[in-house]
Amino acid sequence: MEGKYYMELQWFQEQTRRYRLNTVIVGSGAAGFNAADQLWSLGQRDIAIVTDHVKAGTSRNTGSDKQTYYKLTLAGEEPDSVGEMAKTLFSGQCVDGDLALCEAALSAQCFLKLVNLGVPFPRNRWGEYVGYKTDHDPRCRATSVGPYTSRYMTECLEASVRGKGIRIFDKMQVIRVLSDGKRVCGLLCLDLDMAGDEKERYVLFQCENVIYATGGPAGMYADSVYPAGHYGASGLAFEAGVKGKNLTEWQYGMASVRPRWNVSGTYMQVLPRFYSTDGQGNDEREFLRDFFDDPYEMMSKVFLKGYQWPFDVRKAAGGSSIIDILVYMERCKGRRIFLDYRGNPCGGQVDFGRLEPEAQEYLNRAGACFGTPIERLKHMNLPAVEFYRERGVDLEFQPLEIALCAQHNNGGLSIDAWWQTNVEGFFAVGEVSASHGVYRPGGSALNAGQVGAARAAQYIAVRRTEAVGENGAFEAAASRALAWAEELAEQALDGKAAGTDWTSVRELWVQAAIRMSRFGAAIRSAEQIGMALRETERALEQFGRMVQAEGIGDLWRVFRLRDILISQQVYLSAMLDYISHGGKSRGSALYTNLSGKKPDERLPEEFAFCLDDGGLGKMVQEATFKDGRTEFCWREVRPIPRDDDFFENVWRGYRENGNVW
Template identity: 35%
Template sequence: MSRLSADILDALTRVNFPKGFNTAEFNDVLELDGESYPVYRADAVVVGTGAAGLRAAVELRRRGLDVLIATAGLYMGTSACSGSDKQTLFTAATSGKGDNFLKLAEALGSGGGMDADTAYVEAVGSIHTLAGLQYLGLELPEDKLGGILRYQTDHDEAGRATSCGPRTSRLMVKVLLDEVRQLNIPLLSGATALKLLRRHDDTGTERCAGLVVATGSRSQNTYGLAVILTPNVVQATGGPGEMYRDSVYPKKCFGSLGLALEEGISLANIIESQFGIGTPRTAFPWNLSGTYVQVIPYIYSADERGREYNFLAEYYRTTQELASNIFRKGYQWPFHATRTLDFGSSLVDMAIAKQQTLGRKVFMDFLRNPEPVPGDLPFDLSRLDEDVRTYLENNDALAGLPIERLRQMNPLAISLYGMHGYDLAAAPLQLAMNNQHMNGGIEVDIWGQSSLPGCHAVGEAAGTHGVTRPGGAALNAGQVFAVRTARYIAGAGQRATPETPAAFAGEALRQINTVIRQSINNDGGMSLRDIRDDIQNRMSDYAGFLCSAADISSARVQADLLKGKVYAGGIAISHAAEVSELFMWRHLALASSAVLTMLEHYVLEGGGSRGARIILDSAGGCVPDTRHGICEEWRFRPEREEDKHVKLTISYKEDTFVLNKKPLRKMIDSSKIVFEKNWPDFLTGKIYSSN
């Protein structure tokens, strides 16, 4: 890859977005209590403009629906702004002998907690959703025979990953925005969803009927509110990035878990997240996976006086073992408790976190190779574990220094940081352990529909992943369910009617106005910054990747107290421009309380370490070894086998959390699916039924 010209590198890192979109126009006005509220009508509204949301909007429009996109901020969010060394799109393999969808589904669900039918849907759907992106102009790398180039990533033994470089999801957003503009889909920008609307349909079924948004424009009413009436809402708002202090999410990523909880919608597996090393959020937030660590840089810490510590040498027995496990962080990037055992790669994460608790800063230096373990031989590329040495040889990456190896394997990784003012060839890069992704979310069926009919969730907002997932599977899941959701809405969803009265939104508007009036110039209320610090510090300190079984209950109690205060009118804002954030932090206080409630329940019932969270317990049956012996402070509970076969759900009804443990949905017997017998189900729309 080092042969690439500067122009090619620049084009793959400086990805510019199209402009000039169709601005949404309101259809009528709701007069209420002396105020005027714009009312928008559509067959469907997509909330969010990440890769999943944009794909859903495009697919809905292609199927002839009148669709509206509502976004708090165009060009924002994780799809547009986040990534890693060569950000991964994980799909069925298309080079060589191809793939087996049942085996791929098994790999997707191998971490436990994932419905088997969902895993199969994502496996099968990966082929045509990927082809759709290519049709729209996403240039995935191919060999000269047309096979997509592949590599191996975390929780992936088959090598199903591919990439357009560090800006893969940004490039996906770009081609999808081009299509949004081409299809003339209207955008309502600066719109934050505050509350979902519900009403009973002709059959008496309660279903989603739209939402109230804050638009920031106060030309028609005091607080800049508007109503969107639609029988189909697609939540594509991403994950709750603001929930953690130590986070690699872009700023102002709130998600919509609290919004869903307020309406009694069921959430699934919200205690399952990913954590891993990355540059701090205060700088340029980015995941340091893949080639950043596969080139084996020197990782060290420094105290306030600038003294350096070769701290990883305190954990690994030999220089070869230390260097090989730094490399393995590339495809074993997320923390996993089992990899702290037998001198595995997650000892790196634990050691970094320990340095942070000591008040030291941790750095990755691409100008130096790892320092040796005391008493052992120095670092040498000829002394690496066989899998590591083979990988570097195959990539002609045997140069003397990490920066040279990185320039050979992935110059895009260097260009990206250079674009943000960091020269990896001149200075070390500071890093930390960060929250990166939530694998749980809104519970959905195989068509992306939530427990509230008419309300769908796609992308990170949807809880489809189970406990762990192969790296890059989230991008695929978002695309697959975006297409599935659009197909369902087009085939079985309701359509907007101009006769639907706007007056039923009045009660929701009154509730929202009451919350705002209570908060403006509320002398006894907490500021948004205080609420932010309260939530983020608690979540990072007590519900991060290191979680003490002894401390979780007290953290849950404190989260409940904050939730109670917030929902009793305990927030203070100074002006109407803060209305959107008022509701975002209000929702996040509820979502944080829900996460800690589920986590406490899981731990008290004996749940152990799984996914990217380790449950520290002095009575636990597992303890990591280090060069100096066992590390008792890191003794932890192992995962129980029975917990892999269920998913945990939570809903919020009458100010109380309701928790359930559900058996996973099974995969239907595909051998009984026969062309002639099942074709009529497709033609008549029976495939959309729940039976």
């Protein structure tokens, strides 16, 4: 039987479709398209994009009240420089200085490329690209083309890629990264259009380089503002030996759940009414009133959420982030949370003179000291109303369901200054890469994705142009991966084994995502994280024996869920390791610490915390997933480089090696 099985597997491998390419770009967001476009512009033709859905992803399908792009100042008299911008990025804690310098140095180049491709960033009549201040920004470096900035970017970059004839393999879900732990050699994909055909189900890509642009691991969370259909694929990278970095650092904030969208900016500044119901929509209650004695203090805190949208533990005690905590607490009771724009909080009219000065002044200058929240929203930002109406939610007549949601991972896969990981030939760009730290200026993620793509493309075009040839490591890795995929698919599709507890893949996914949102999101405690980790490890250990696909249409979910569980295991382990190293509450995470203080004495003990003092701000936590367990090491951040920039020396280096070393 073993010989027969081996012969069948060998035949199957030989018959499996395969492609040989120098570089495969995984992902079709703004970072992925830019990587392909840059490679082509640098002379690389042996490339292709692989994506599970070319029109899906965060870049194309998400945004905010005024989605921001962060770059070097290009207007006015206010001084700025590459060095100053690098210092701003570096100051976010746990940031490697070489990455900060690269993001600052290439920000103007990448921004102006987008302008030339047709992204309509605004400029004044003299040609200056004017800006505004965003969070954690000492200059007016931010700019925007409205709520769909990243969509414009993605569409313009896609048009450029298609105009060059770069091949795109759509409906290809990567299910295994092929490597020996030191060097990448290819990918195994599930062809989503051919999943029902056992002979055509899998596709192999042999390559020298992979540019991974899969976005953040959004599938881990139930409460998520990432667009439906964006899941990430970080677990596959961890499994291939790629290190994680700063995995504990996320941004969470209030967002609507259907559709998924940040309720920042004017959605909060018009002072909507918050209420909760039971699971069936009954028992309506303005739960914030239970906490605030003064309704105008409550409304002022709601107003500030427009400016201070992400949950920030520094603003929990006496600040606007108390609203996030109260929403989280109410949802943990099994209740649903709604924003209601039809009537004012507490009923009746708002006495705007009783609001805190910042809210009062803003609404007065906006001419919005009147009426109901929906009337104020239509006056201040009519497109914000039209956005939801176009998606089936008319704020004039119905409430908007919200939750405290995962929004952005500041950590990710560990990279060097060329966005290459510790696995040779494997590059990570966009949100999947860890170029940020604890805090970052709003909009810096869009710039980081463009810069990372440009850096990876430049390195490959100079240093990694070799053609793909016969490779024994690839053949061995492909054989193992195909055997594994076939076995897992057979187990999931071929019925329930006697005496084994099977659970549908959809149910397992829901359980895992809810567990992560409850114990591994904005509010964290060592005890609960440990419990969640043990349950996740158990699910992974028993995965092949317990996961059940309801049909061939569920097969993609089986592979995706396994990736998500690996990501959850690594991320939860990172949180426990951070706590064990004395890590305290920082950024968008509150770690329960009973020796600390609660933001308010009326809150449960779960919300007692000690605020981080920056003691670990110059350290980076890196994670390695190996043999089903996660190992950690800590290192100091790499400083901002101080090179000899004597022109003749730089010019010579550029002529000789393109400044790639």
